[in-house]
Amino acid sequence: MTDIILHHYPTSPFSEKIRLVLGYKQLAWKSVVIPSIMPKPDVLALTGGYRKTPFLQIGSDVYCDSALICDVLEHLQAEPSLYPAQHKGLARVLAQWADSTLFWAAMAYNLQPKGAAALFEGVPPEAAKAFGADRAAMSAGMTRLRPGDASAAYKSYLRRIANMLHGQDFLLGDAPCVADFAAYHPLWFTRQVVPVMAGILDATPFVLAWMDRMAALGHGRMEKYSAAESIALCSASTGATAIKDSTFEDEHGIPLGSRVTVAAESFGTDVTEGELIAATRTHYSLRRVDARAGTVQVHFPRIGYVLKAVLPT
Template sequence: MSALILHHYPSSPFSEKIRLVMGFKQLPWKSVVIPSVAPKPDVVALTGGYRKTPFLQIGADIYCDSALICEVLEHEHPEPPLYPPHLKGVARVFAQWADSTLFWAAMAYNLQPRGAEVLFVNLPPAAAQAFGEDRRQMSAGMQRLRPADATVAYRSYLRRIAHMVEEHDFTFGAEPCVADVAAYHPLWFTRQCVPVMADIFQATPAVTEWMDRVAALGHGRMEKFSAADAITVAAGAEPLPVVADVFQDDHGIALGAQVTVAAESFGTEPTAGELIAATRTRYTLRRTDPRAGTVHVHFPRVGYVLRASP
């Protein structure tokens, strides 16, 4: 198997989720630090348009969205399990809630003026304005929580997590699973990136104790890598063969058609390419870039929209 190359940046919550999976499974990986805002020409060379963070590269295969990255890492490195057999369903459902409902409540709370001031304190005003404008573009059309409503929701969610970890070391028992890394990452942002907002944890000490246990998983064995080298890796590799005999057609779009795939809500920039696989869980597009060569870009079906190109 080719090296795991994670494209991320330090303060990205979803990147922290995947860094913890690397630690949980004690994996070696290469770290490509990408910009937090557009333009991202090296990212687009590999993904074709998708610019959310993180994404995982294995040779000439590009895996978008942290939910899919978790599935890929579990398939390639099944021990210790992110999805224990007796928890496969409930852990996935909980992780999806944490990656969406919990995440957006936490971030609306975190990025109130008091938190934003701390986040950007060491950056020039233009950088803060660029970040705000970038995220406004990525969230165009989304319904966002107001800070007061987010605070109420976040407190409630922290109490619910506390109820789960008061009796166990982790959310569903004695060992961590995907539910723990998914619930942890938005709380990590509060604690590590905007610590002035971390007083919200005072009412739930069991949560901070649990967070310490999750943080102790570490980040695995990381090696710095450049974006240029990652693109060279893709250009010199062949994408893995796809499972072409498992085709689940829910759109009336044939394999081989020119299509786009885009996120349903946040970060809806489309990736265009040839649909070469549509399995029960993912879409795969083949596309060619002048720098990266021919790559396969993979997306989860849940949370993404497939459309035929005009």
């Protein structure tokens, strides 16, 4: 198997989601720690514009968004599966809810003044201010929950998760699935990154016990790697895609070979531009050339991303 390289940073919740998936599948992987805010020149050399965390690299293939990364890891190692045969659709829908609705409620709760103060304790004021400005730019135009509304929603969601755990160890049965990993990471942020806010979890002991079971999965076999090494590897590679489906499904009237852009629908809407080389039922793939990384195939999920043709000038 070609090396799996995860570009992430320690306190990133979506990175924790993928680190645990790697642990669940007991995969070996290389760790490239990236900056939490812009500028990210080494990131952009590989992604072409996408700057959210994490992303996965295999050779000269770069996979953006944790939902797509889960699919890629499933292709690489099918067992244990993230998508239980009897609940495939439910697992995906629940994961999508957790990665969006649950995540934003949890983070609005986590980063109210007391949580933010704990997160940036010991950090120079200018660094905390830069982080805030960076995230404000990424979320421009989004509707944000007020702390009181976020707290109420988060408590309700925790109770619903606890209800799902009555009589079973994980959300959809006796083994974790993609929904568990998606629901876990915003709660992990509460408990591990801003523990001053973790009292909200005490009312749901079933959730705390489930979190302990999830944490026990570990992070697999990690080896440190540098951004320079990952870029050099990309430049020397000819492609090692883990996505098998290449059936073209045209929903936009944009033929393969066209110059296109792909960007997230809402948070982190930075644009990646390249040649459209795949548009399947689940993902888009762009080919682009970078001065340092060489020819790169950048992959995005369809859900949550916008494909547009680049108009001639």
